Amino acid sequence: MLGMHARVPKHFVLEERLERYADAIEIAPAALAGRWREACAPIGSAPFARLAVDLGCGKGPFLVATARSDPQTLFIGIDGEPVCIAYAAQRVIEGGLDNALLVPALGNDLVRIFAPGEIDELIINFPTPFPRKKDAPKRLVSLERLLEYRTVLAPDGRVVFKTDHEPLFAFAREQFELAGYEADYISDDYRSDFPDTPASEYEERLVAQGAKVHAIIAHVGELAEEPVLMEPPSLVDYLPENLEDLGYVPYGMRGTVVNLINRREHEAARRARSKRNRS
Template sequence: MHARLPRNFVLEERLERYADAIELMPERWAGRWATACWPLAFGAGGAAGAAGAGDRFREVRLDLGCGKGAFVVESARREPDVLFVAMDAEPLCIAYTAQHVTEAGLRNVVVVPGRGSAVARAFGPDELACIHLNFPTPYPRKKDADKRLVLLDRLIEYRGVLTPGGTVRLRTDSQPLRDFALTQFELAGYDVAWSSDNERADRPDEPTSEYEDRLVAQGARVYGVWATPGAHEPQATQTASLSLTDYFPDDLFSDGYIPHGMGGAVINLRNRRVHVWGGQVG
């Protein structure tokens, strides 16, 4: 996430200032997040006490690739009896999310620096009721496919930590990434429980994320897929095409909106077509 830094922003200082909201060793809570984090010690009020009686959170959800945290902060505010873990690979995003969580006084969010590949170590079996993937970075090139959060290998790992009936919830402005994800869900033995080509219209009350707000303002449509591990065993072998250009529509986004992170690939393909067709005509 290439956020513009405010003046006088010192990353290390921010990370230190909001360190109480950040967990650097998530593995030590694997299998016991719901009880071990109840009630969280930090927070200046806000949702404090709102979770009610009990000795554990009702469930645990992961916001993977949380960005600056708008989605997780609003989700946590609405459901104080659910523990949210917000994970991102970018230290800057960790600093912003921890700041927003602290300033909101939330006691049901833990912010964790980490990549998608860390999920299997950070959580135990049957621990996560939901993994939110909001506008994950698409990495359109085949050689970067292993960084995608919806890759077969990752989905197989998520199966190991989801509760029975738990869901992976993908939201994206990218039809190619959505279509690629559908191939991966199928290979990983997930059933699609719900999908939409216009999630904002179908679920208007869902909390939104920073990217969602920004991209929708630019004309994006939000594709949504909820998938849950099914009875089928995952396939060990990748059989889908890994280049997202193979999932582009024939008209190369002639309606004007090019999904986030795909501008370069679209321009290359358009130029190649002009070149090839130009050659044939000439």
């Protein structure tokens, strides 16, 4: 698991929660690879028409709202943080949904959990940006991950990626292109174009703080040759030159931006001092 620490109330006992909502949690997902739509259909019902994955689903409000609006599609919420799985499973059970399930897993497990071509829609909402270079391999929109997703997406399947994070968005656009995806939609203001689709928990929170929703919707295109995997850069490389102009500082990068501004101010002050001392 990710070892991230979602906030929990004082008397929250993870094991007890996971057990209570176990009916909505699949702990042996690889056994269902290739037959999710049939295996998860309610007894006596036809297989689900489609399979959608909400990767990094968090505590699940988006998963539940989307599943409720589309009962023919099976929605699998995946998250590496067990606390999120427990909360999302609770929402599924309490919402009485039979077309949504949770899987505790990581982005790089998709190729193990799903058969080739099995996913119709892969949704990645506001993924953890992992701005530092050393954490870059954990980004859900790295070239390596996007190449893996190609194999589990249906031929007419698509990836829907949304973020408040301009540096991550700029990085992701490059990675989608390198991985041979073709964009059907790219926008810096998804919410204006799709005002009626459900918002995720992070979208609600960050838009209230002034964020715009940047989005890519892309399908798998031709890949002329296998791209060479290179070490992904720090997202600091995608920040604008003048940080003071940054109206909205993206989630997960506030500390970095403050440190960069302080560092630049100290350097400017030091240069000014040494100039004064020389004259």
